[in-house]
Amino acid sequence: MTTAPQTRQAPPAPAPALTQDGTSDEELAAALGTRPCDLPAVRSLLSGAAADPEDPPLRVRDLLHRRLRSGVCDDMIDPRALQSARPRPAEPPSAGLSAVPLPEPRPLPDITLAAAIEQRHSSTTFAARPMEFAVLAALLEQAAGIHGHRSGYNVRDFPVRRAPSAGGLAPIDLYVVANAVDGLEQGLYRYRPSAPDLVRVDSGNMRGKVTEAGIAADWMFHAPAVLFLAVDMPRVEWKYGVRSYRYVHVDLGVMTQNLYLVATALGLNTCAVAAFDDDAANDLLRLDGRDSFVSLMFACGLPGGR
Template structure:
């Protein structure tokens, strides 16, 4: 853009932020619909971006991808500091005194081969009437997202090792369960605590309508016996990986989702991952701040129709 006589109200591209020299931060923030305190973050996103004169115009995702490259991430922990570092808590800070439901002995995985599970896996949005057995839900959670070992790590003698690998083993993904029709489990919202293993009651009552409301063009969520809600807790990884942790966390989410798909298939469940949801509605349902902790995916499951 040009400066001097430029109409400030026409600044709409975030890449203009580093080019404006003749306007105040207040004017610039107003033109972009931001607050003055938001400008440093925006400038940081656009920093170190060298674009050739003949290159196509930058898009928001171009800026994000460039900023998350290892070569420009300057806020990762120094390896010397890592030697004395301790990880952040592996579970969210839920209110004290919430009741918990111990998970029963999980339904064991059948002798389905990995090749068969991969071949048979498919997304299903139609579920059979009747409850999802709690033992089957326990099998899904434990086999896909549970803890299978404890080893020394991060200056902790018994650091938990999950069945779903993650960057640095920090496991930023939490699993909540909306129980619509689970045998032996009251309707409500639960947090899966793998260290128990148990389900902590976060909210009680019929949540079908709230989950369906959160989904976008996914009314069938109303009929799913259980909906797992996968959330990200960025504090667990940012202390080590800085801004690049945003990239790592979503890779971890994809790995866990594949685990859920394959385990659900082996257990004979119908299931599907859901990324089309209203973020604010979903975060409010789980009482998350939507900033440092937020819903990133839903995963509906239950006995398939025709089983």
Template sequence: MTTRPDDQLRRMLEQTLIPPTTVTELDPDTIDSTTSRVGSVAGSLAESYQLNSQHTLASYTRLPDDDTRSTVRKFYFETTLNAFNRLHEQETRWTLHASELPARLQQLLSPMWSNPAVVDSLYALDVLVLIDGALWRCVPGAPGFLLEKSWESAHQSKLQAAVPDQDLRASDGLIFVVGHLARSSYLSGDRAVRSVGLTAGVLTGAIFAAGAHPAVAIGVRIIENFIDATANQVLGCDGVERSLVAVLNLAAAPQPGPPPSAPAPAASVPASPPTPSPVAAEAKADPETGAVPGSHQPGPVAGRSAEALEVAAQFDGLTASDRMAVNEALAATADVLELGLPATLQRVTHRIFERSVQEFFTAEQGSTQLPDELVHFTRPDGAGIPLPEVSDVPEATLAEALQLRRSVRSYENIPMELDELAGLLRLAAGSTGTEDGYGVRGMPKFPYPSIGGLDSNELGLIISRVEGVVPGYYGYDKVGHALVPRLRGDLRLSLVTATFESEWLFYAPVVLALVNDQKKVNWKYKTRGYRISHLDQGALMQNLGLVAAALGLGSCAVAGYFDEVLNRILGYEGQDAFVAALMAVGRPNRLSHGG
């Protein structure tokens, strides 16, 4: 924000905002002509918004009647409360009961369930509270919260970038008042933004008052100016249907000695609260996350078993997301044991992914717009060596290809032709066209299905002997139909040392690497993305096997390799992108395959 010298500012104020000392009554005709020029003002955006959001007789009569309004509100409140109760009863990690919060924070937030005017305001607002490394959405009319998203230090840095003039490191907690234009428009039409502003004021006033109670002693400072796009992005709001109205920055006054008793929040408890955590939390905010320090550890541990708590307590210095992972693993283990089954790693892993379906269905995706950094896969790479187009489509029918396909581990000692390789890649994996999706024009379509159409497949090629191609590791540009060089050199020995019982791979002219790129699926499917994205590699693998068979080539999938070694050799960091399978391809050795 720009600053001006005081005297300059004062002069500007005198000419604009300072009221005149004498009162001049306006001519009624002037008032009439001003108020009737709806939409014709050539002033600031604020003025034109003011005019464009006025009700006309037509828009006023189109508003829902009182009965409809109350039904709509009731529906929203009831469904949110039911969702909270259901999830809370299941002891998932997507809910938090107010009783798990430090007493002062609980009191500060109590208007959200005890003050009818504030509860009412939550129809047009989502109130997000940063608690112990996660963002929680207040449930209207109940002392509970639904998990909105986890909050890492990267989120905090981005938020700081949205308010460059403020120093959020000193904050004792943050509350985000988010306007829900979609819900508000339903009742207020074009006046929705005004309605959001009004209700945000009601809510903020009540939080101010609660903070001023001597037993609470939390100062609330409103941050109403911020860089909208940055702030909305970090909160997962699309900036239109949901957008940030104000940030409430909390400053807790130190309270020496035992705190005076605070008034109990008047609220009906929607579900039996889990065991309150024993840890008192009056300390300063986490310097990395800015979260209000609290006893709550997101996750079902508190409500599950003392044993689990003991285990979790042994981990020091974990971030909130680390703790979520530990808690989730513990909860899954507890589930398996409750079923009376031995907790094998396989069962526990399966249970983790089973539980993760809730995360996908309950997480509110702020926007369906594919983030910029993930869009690159829709465009040709541009750095590739163009491959020949397919001139001869194989004559084999699908039925014949299915019949022909067998795993082949012995190949003729001749280089593969570039046309053969190009045909295999184009037909099995090359883009088959485009369609619009996720707010992106021209998303590529592929000859294999993929979860959410997000294509977690990256296809790499360890080329040892292909006519006219320097040996090395290449990526297949599925949109541009080209080979993108990644590593140069003969990788056969490295490959054999990274795999086990697969010496025959040394003789394969090409070994494909089916790489799982998690970023896109994780954006949409969260934890569960890890499980389902592997099916994408399966679908691609089947295409490759069938097309290879139709082209008279032999292929064999290989999963027997040391992940870390292979990922390191091929240049994948191994977490968000890793080799999910290898597939050797070559002309079958007639001697060992009966011609």
């Protein structure tokens, strides 16, 4: 005796998640102009945001600061797990990219720290003559290079940088747009401290693209070299979780001060630039703008007027 094949019934669709007032996630996401899959992040940001009715209205920075406080950051690595953890790679992958070795860096002049701090200033004027490659090498190496290795994170030869950072994880990468550097072809490079060298990312005249990325900073067109300070979030998030977003910007400030003081000692004019088009800058460096993104630009060159 045969029977007709039975049709498998599709499992019932899961009931939509509801908020306390009966609103579904789909309705709430539509009202916020986002997607249901984004709601956990939104709820995390709003967690603990309840305020007294008499308090001033919440601002964006209030929400960020509350979410990034140590008391609510529960996603840092467990200390026991840290005992067997290994860090993320300290540099982005460079497979398939050519590299230019750095020349012997120009020795730093005999200048005291007090004098460098006193003389440091921002300037947007540069000489027309090119910057020496050895001077650029000195700026990179002395401000952001590796000065030794030691045991750490279950690695015997963990690199120690000249710019301190949270956990020593060095989340700031330096990219260089060479406009007029004697001995270095025009183009975009990434500084690789472990070599040390410059990994070629793109070739050609980048003056126009750099200027377009800046906001009301046409003077950058004349800078012999423009450094981009880019953050690599995964390099620190595995250890510090969401609070990493605070740490990387502290590290950014430390790196910037190093660049300013070393550049001053080398006799360079410099100016840090925080006003730029994020999308344009990230596109130029081929960063995703999410896990890796530009946080600062730093123009430098020999003193001069235009």
